[in-house]
Amino acid sequence: MNRKVFSFDAETDGLWGKPFAVAAIVQTYYPATDRGIDGKRPEKWMITAQFIACLPSNVVENEWVKENVLPAMSDIPTTHETYEEMLKSFSEFYLEHKEGSECIAHMGYIVEAHLLREMHRLGFIGDFDAPYPLYDVSGNLQSAGEDATSVDDYAKKHGISVQYGSTHNPLYDCAVAAEVYIHLTKTQ
DSSP: OOEEEEEEEEEESSTTSOEEEEEEEEEEEEOTTOOTTTTOOOOEEEEEEEEEEEOOGGGOOOHHHHHHTGGGGTTOOOOOSSHHHHHHHHHHHHHHHOTTEEEEESSOTTHHHHHHHHHHHTTSSOTTOSOSSEEEHHHHHHHTTSOTTOHHHHHHHTTOOOOSOSTTOHHHHHHHHHHHHHHHHTTO
């Protein structure tokens, strides 16, 4: 049976501000049940879809975000000129891939919860389109006796590597959250 994980992350203009960048990664699990003619096909997780959207950096006003987040995003080009265009694009990607997925975020309140509310407020998702349930990787980490606030520490401890840069790059953040979630739930 295939299993899918939809991991998403947003960067906002301050903790309570509007999102200015959004990323998502969909990973799909392929079991080893179909081993093929040679009998050697292993089980595996594969990235089957990804999304990245970013507004121009001049929309950011928060000094902490300018100093700590924008440098981690220097290789991400502007993809949308307006907030509404960006959220509409992400909403379309989300609606296309959410069905049958375990939707996750790491410490999704305040930022990712706000993103979902904005998508609804603007009419891009309906009343029953939000992730149900939305899994927060921090709960999995806490349950495992790990620091709930750091997917990076868990990844380092368990030799999990992720491409896409570093913390505060939304593509990296959703990728490492997905890898950690998959690692923590692999026996399920």
